[in-house]
Amino acid sequence: xxxxxxxxxxDCAEGRxxxxxxxxxxxxxxxxxxxYRQIHSQGPQYxxxxxxxxxxxxxxxxxxxxxxxxxxxxxxHATLRDTAVYYCIVRAQAGAYNFNKFYFGSGTKLNVKP
Amino acid sequence: xxxxxxxxxxLVKRTGEKVFLECVQDMDHENxxxxxxxxxxxxxxxxxxxxxxxxxxxxxxxxxxxxxxKKERFSLILESASTNQTSMYLCASTLGGGGWxxxxxxxxxxxxxx
Numbered sequence: 143x144x145x146x147x148x149x150x151x152x153d154c155a156e157g158r159x160x161x162x163x164x165x166x167x168x169x170x171x172x173x174x175x176x177x178y179r180q181i182h183s184q185g186p187q188y189x190x191x192x193x194x195x196x197x198x199x200x201x202x203x204x205x206x207x208x209x210x211x212x213x214x215x216x217x218x219h220a221t222l223r224d225t226a227v228y229y230c231i232v233r234a235q236a237g238a239y240n241f242n243k244f245y246f247g248s249g250t251k252l253n254v255k256p
Numbered sequence: 257x258x259x260x261x262x263x264x265x266x267l268v269k270r271t272g273e274k275v276f277l278e279c280v281q282d283m284d285h286e287n288x289x290x291x292x293x294x295x296x297x298x299x300x301x302x303x304x305x306x307x308x309x310x311x312x313x314x315x316x317x318x319x320x321x322x323x324x325x326k327k328e329r330f331s332l333i334l335e336s337a338s339t340n341q342t343s344m345y346l347c348a349s350t351l352g353g354g355g356w357x358x359x360x361x362x363x364x365x366x367x368x369x370x
Contacts, residue, residue: 183364184364185361185363186346188361191358
């Protein structure tokens with residue numbers, strides 16, 4: 143699975159958009175990009191995933207560059223409760239019995255400030 | 257929404273005890289996983305299961321065993337607890353039928369072995 147690179151920390155003002163970057167320059171054509179976050183003392187929470195196209199759900203938007211070597215997670219209106227560590231994970235679509243071991247790196251600590 | 261429930265948030269046990277960690281999911285997911293999370297090491301896969309009574313070793317299975325007697329329940333067993341098994345333990349589940357499905361995590365059990 144492709145390695146990902148994320149900044150260790152970012153600040154964002156409450157109510158503003160938070161844009162979290164992720165580099166995955168060695169990504170292969172069949173590898174998906176997943177985003178999770180982990181709020182202190184809780185389990186990781188799935189946010190969104192994508193392959194080629196940009197994706198949006200009720201939590202966030204995922205923008206993937208045309209060459210797929212990087213992506214950005216966008217929280218459109220950050221709140222204090224969005225303060226968490228955000229993980230970008232890239233992994234291939236597995237076969238029927240080749241399961242998706244998710245490798246969580248260090249992630250980005252997002253600090254949302256009042 | 258997917259619900260993955262771990263039986264205890266905090267647990268304190270003594271060295272040499274047999275410890276059971278329980279995980280239940282309510283979405284009829286085929287695949288279930290046990291991870292441990294330690295500072296600086298990220299999430300590491302201990303065991304996973306793709307069906308009732310089926311299990312596969314992950315990256316760090318030594319000192320652990322698992323049981324999956326029913327589809328919704330996946331138990332992690334520390335055969336003889338040791339202090340180096342003090343950690344945050346996370347259970348996850350996902351649908352079968354292909355590896356792109358995101359994993360959904362419980363809130364974790366913080367286990368201390370004294």
